[in-house]
Amino acid sequence: MARTTIPSLLCRRQHHVASAVEHLRSADATLGRHIERVGPFTLRMHRDRFGLLVRSILSQQISTKAARAIRQKLEALTRGAGLTPQALAALTESQMRAAGLSAQKARYLHDLSARVLDGRLELSRLHRLPDEAVIAELVAVKGIGRWTAQMFLMFALGRLDVFPEDDLGLRAAIRELYGLPASAERQHFQRIAASWRPYSTIASWYVWRWSDLKTDPTMDASRYPV
Secondary structure: OOOOHHHHHHHHHHHHHHHHHHHHHHHOHHHHHHHHHHOOOOOOOOOOHHHHHHHHHHOOOOOHHHHHHHHHHHHHHOOOOOOOHHHHHHOOHHHHHHOOOOHHHHHHHHHHHHHHHHOOOOHHHHHHOOHHHHHHHHOOOOOOOHHHHHHHHHHOOOOOOOOOOOOHHHHHHHHHHHOOOOOOOHHHHHHHHHOOOOOHHHHHHHHHHHHHHHHOOOOOOOOOOO
16 A cells, blocks of 8 residues: 555545544434543454454354453464464364364364365455445355354444444443333334444444443453454
């Protein structure tokens, strides 16, 4: 990337965020109040697209703390190579199990690594595709469903209008923030999020962040998920 493009990219991001915050404050009074309490939008995109998918798979159905511990053990097993397709493909299922992964997740990581290595999944070109096409490419990988693909859209590609309605943490935070009953169904969440468009990603981040600040004010908000 030429140096001359960096200021324009930074200005473009700042413009999008400023426009998003202004829209969300006017469109959703409840969220607007909490935007003030949370403060500036600090999310940074993951440049390591493969690593983000690995992290997302690791974080499925377990706590953030547990997923981070497993990730650190995996990284140690690669002996400095990092969470690359080559490094993970070289690990045996037994080694992955010893790091804390289930047999199923070990197979997921092997399938992801194989697809990247043989070219069936070209992560470097996904930014050229529309959201649903990106999701279709990713869900072909074992262990990657719509939620994981949406995390990729949000945190690797920086897509602004993604609402991961199946995210349990986001649902719980929305229920609390908007006073929804425990029995609230999909359409209730969709109705609330409809006013967020076309900035559902930024709104979702603010809801996540609002929830995090209540339990751990020191948590790094620039990197989601694990």
